[in-house]
Amino acid sequence: MTEGVQIPDAILAVIEQTVNGYIRLDPEGATAFAALDGRIIGIELAGFGTRITIIPSAQRLQIFGDYDATPDCLIRGTPLGLLRMNMAEHKESQVMRGEVEISGDTALAQSFSRALAGLEIDWEEQLARIIGDPFAHQVGNQARAVSQWGRKTSTTLTSDLQEYLQEEARLLPSRVEVEAVLNQIDILRDDIERTEARIERLTRQLARHRPHP
């Protein structure tokens, strides 16, 4: 048995049920797990010694604590590192930085992550099962309208806030001002480098012309 803080079986059972409930909502996406049938994926939280084992099969995942077999692939990282990797677009960057360590079959970790990311739930379809197609479609239209309004409002708000902070309150510089400052910094850095090279050249010349004792 591995030492460390282990998640109680009861909590793992609830997590397993919740995850499988989610997967069931996208039967097409869930078929991606069939290719990973029976492979053992271990996840270890560094610093805590917490071990979670995931065994995918067609249509569902089995989630255990410390499964008594060597995993085909072990993903080890700090909770923050794992979270960042999960949210990052380029997952390899967390591995490159050393925050997450993957040992064993790395392709398996990639396939599993792709299968999870590939789940897409058609909420309208799920709703239709309960309240019927016509009503679900109407609710779907309303939801889409609300979501579109939300996106538009959020864009307008962001742009208004940006304008206020940059133009009215003058608390933040505008993009043009920032770029100008950055350009000046670049020019200054180049000038310093040139001066440095010149001093070095002059020092060498001086040393050459100095009479030997």
Place this chain on the structure above:
Amino acid sequence: MSDEKITHFGYQQVPVEEKASRVRAVFDSVASRYDLMNDLMSLGIHRLWKRHTIELSGVRHGQRVLDLASGTGDLAERFAGIVGPGGEVIMSDINAAMLREGRERMINRGRVGNLHYVLINAEQIPFPADHFDCVTIGFGLRNVTHKQRALEEMQRVLRPGGRALILEFSHPLSKPLSKAYDLYSFSVLPTLGRLVVNDPESYRYLAESIRMHPDQETLRAMMETAGFERCDYYNHSGGIVAIHRGFKL
């Protein structure tokens, strides 16, 4: 067993040849509501005991597993999801009604392909030696007439390196818990049995058979006698249930 021709059936003494048929009658009676009763009796905790059994099994993709006394197949279903299409799980029971219930349930859940069903008496397992990577028996060993013979058979059909797991009711570790458990077993259980399956006698038998089952250390010694090595056990719920594990090396 003091007399070779007499064995226990709960607290009663019955002829050896009669025990199997009486156990069969008990499970014929409860088969249709077996899952519901398990949930009521253990308050759903039996799922956690079974989860730990699976964790300890360490079964992998492509392996062959024999699940004895499968009942409605809680263990077998999980194994089928782990061994994948390249592996094989034999779901078995001595009771045809229970096995039929289990098979129905598996088919209804779409669990097909790597699951096979065999009516098996654990004392005479109809498979060659060195055949399985893992053999399990969940809440079944206490109903077997000759437990030692069943353990020997489990050891025989295991491949070297394979492991056997026995999930079974056992003996509570503390006296107060033992008293509360007795009260529950002999008052609440038969009442539940009467309400849910209209058969208090079957559930009285379950409570009695648990008391007659060997305790943790005795069962471990029996496993060692049967040829298992590195035997250990894990108590659950204060010893009400224990998972015994042994390897064939």
